Amino acid sequence: MANLSASYVPSGNYTDRFWKKEAIREKSTLAIPNGYPKYIDSPLAWTGVEVEAKESEWKLYLSPEEIIAIDAALAKFEVNHHDLSELSSSTFELPAEFSLRLRKLSDQIYKGVGFQLISGLDPSKYTAKQNLIVYAGVSAHVCPQRGFVDVKAKGVVAHIVNVQGSGNGPLTTAPAFTNVPLSFHTDNCEVMAFFYMEPASSGGETILSSLWQTYNELAANRPDVLHTLAKPWVFDSFKSYDFQPPRHVQPLQKLNSDKVPILFRFSRYGILGWQRKRNPDLPAPTEAQIEAADAIQFIAMKNAFKLRTKKGDLLFANDMALVHAREGFDDGRGVMKRHLIKMHFRDPDQGWGLPSSLENEWKTVYGSDEAKRTREEIWHIFHQPGLEEQSSVNG
Template identity: 65%
Template structure:
């Protein structure tokens, strides 16, 4: 039986939220310090509250001018004329005028040293084919973060389609929360820079929500250092996949990193703890009460400090996945199968990226950013359009 002090379900209710904060109001601060080697506070522009940055849109949104959209279309045509293989996409093959390219390149500074996310607004995906949309998406992104990552468990695909696969009676009834229309709890994807291209948005709801990991850490360090101790211990996370495809993950959600730029490595998802439509593997050890309580502390604090993004159809969003949690509102597609359609990619900027020892990175990160061929090269698969079943190959699903 679940403890009365925890919320055992993936999607907490408003009542669960109120109960959590009622308990926190009367809780005494534990008489312990943060774990040895971890900071007591992280002072950084990446440690923010949503209420403080909501009015600072110029820091996190770039509106493309009509002239720049024309430049993007010329770069698209130029790439199509010279190349068939989409893996050839780069800043040099998706040719933009120098001034515009530099304007995009500067967005990397905001991703790694500013607020940690950027919205690029101004494209209309209805004007282009599915393949052309992918070329523009990856081409623009390459001017910001030159390196692409793999998004599937095999380390082959560079595109993931985020759609509600339960949109009709014939679609699967058991899946991960990312591929339904329910709210997504706050989580990370174990990549460096995560990107979404909003091919279409929902009829109602479905907005992306962000929250600072480092702000959550600071609050836990000040008020709940016991939770930080729990997070530095080993956890067993279910992947809800066959062991041959993706075995359970043995991780420490919070780790120290010997880096001037990255004070902590904090990776988290509520889904492997609570399950969703698929329950946790009964052969795995059950999450402890302390782990479930830690999951609640992360969820409710992240929600308190979050910002709901004003993204619309055609927007590109880039998020520093090592500094920000992301979540999603519930949505209604109005009976239109898979109307809301996001395309996810993993990226990084080798020049700006934080140096992280591979020894402490989870297998998903290594699979994303290291070569997938014995000779040290990379071969990429581009699923330009959604195909039923490919969602099951995503590394992490909410």
């Protein structure tokens, strides 16, 4: 495995080795897995250079009038409602034309480049609770359905902070809750959203890449990797197995849908660990699996697009077609500054099909308690120590 990067964050040397090896690799005669597409022709398959030139398709600037409308919707919600779980497009009332403008963003998320950035909000003028109302209220006009973000299927918001940054945080944690670079991964939801509450002192930018572009390049050049990804893997949770057992995952699945032909679900952390090491009682990652993990990481990085976000930006990313990563960042000694709030959404009207193997998981994330026909949501207004351990996906 000398040429493979069996670590969560591959070094630049491994990147160079990967591409040098690819440059001299003989053309494979292996066919792609049976039933999988040879090529995905879609706006969701893009390179960073291509998508950078399409800013008008993925960035929406809020006008002063629209910000006034958001503030009015916030004030009206606070008067008429006390439970944040009542937030919806009907309780967070925006002018019809503005609501329709936001609603059309869903088409870009599902059928366009796969992500949308809304710019112009100022979190510093709201209280912590008001920021959640604005975040979820605006989002309800984009994608109406909220999902849970934690293992218990209770919490609907996750605070992404460097829990080790204050100097008295946990000795070990998942990479998402530190200041290290995050490798490319999915969140196992339909639409992942970030509210950028506070940027890092330096670094920390979100990086997006098209999984469908990665798939096309693997299908053309590395069908062996597709075969590896289409087999069962075991992802460690790095938690008590009573709380979150290992996940048995087929990272690449085919879907019987014209809208979404394949589904990637992937994380290097689940197979390679980081500060917490993989349980030796689990099957060790094979050389083919590590090679596949490297291929996803390096091809995704080659085609990536780095977002230059500002405080107050809202990002919506299609987690079924895109993969995301993060730059490492610096907040200074003893400071926990960088702060993102993550939520999961979906748009039922878009009708993306799912394999039967995911139906129960999607019901858990997006459905209701079938006995009560309700959802019992917990809204964590602030980050609390230990809350990061409830996160279902950690980088």
